[in-house]
Amino acid sequence: MKQGHLSPWQMEELIIHEPTAIGRSRARKASDDAREHIETCTLCASNKEQLLKQLGLFRDSAVLAASLADRQVPISLPTRSWAFWTLASAAKWGLAFALLLAAFVPILLQQQHNVDQKAEHRVADQIARDNLLLEQVDETIAGSVPQPLESLNDLGSYENSSTGEAAAQGSR
């Protein structure tokens, strides 16, 4: 003790181990010296009482403020088993996933349809270009083949007509 009075630490020890307002008797007692000093020293006793009073005021204000802020919201406890809530939670997530799929699948199908259509258009364009090219080639070939040899163009149809008729046409 400093100058015959309790040190701040000793005072705090007394306060910390002060029995509570609800009368708990299991509070560990502060040192005997400090307790005995409090009983004989009016200054330290007064300081202790003042601090306890301040802490009591703080507690009362905290209790009152919390009770005023309490909206008395009723507590609802679960009435079903843990397994039920697990299944319910799994079903909820499954439903959410299914809805997500249902929303995105048409979009994906539409995109695939668009891709297929584009491919078909490309193929059609390619066929058209190829046919045009073949016609140009035919014209070129027909133009470049000399007239006497034009009958040779008919060789492609030789297999379909009679042999004599084709030979007679060729000798002319």
Next chain:
Amino acid sequence: MEETLRCDALPVTVSAPSELDDMDQLVRVYRARIFRYVLLSVRDRDLAETVTQDCFVRAYRARGRYRAECSVSTWLIKIATNLIRDHARRRGFQFWRTANVFSIDVPGIADRLASGQVSPEAGLVAQDRLRCVWRIVDSLSENQKKVFLLRFVEEMEISEIAEVTTMKVNTVKSHLHRALAAVRAGMSEARL
């Protein structure tokens, strides 16, 4: 998280039937206390109501694992403390949420506590003291504030506070000493 406590320092004899057999009664008895502790810890009324609800739901689901080695109130406070910590971690990611901040109406509370039995001057002094203490408590660190509230508002024993906060007894006492030193220094600085 398993909500069992092993309070070896506090053997408690539990009289049959157990308090947890009647959850409605348990809620009636402890709801206000749990709400008060959570509200003063988080200073957000909506969050305090949510945590209080979660606390009793969790207690209901874990009632089969309660070992009766500690008092039911200590067990509930422990659950609430864990929930406060979990919510604090989640809130760090929920930056868009605005808190319904709970603030103390010091003049109103002081008037109610005085209830007209003191002179106006004494009432003003009491308001100043109350305002000073609340300001000091708000400036404490999280751990100091937690043990301060548990000791001087919820009036729990040091060993119970150590179990609830999973701190050592000496650590709890150290925090309490610092908190009290801050209160005493603040009061003397304000000359109250």
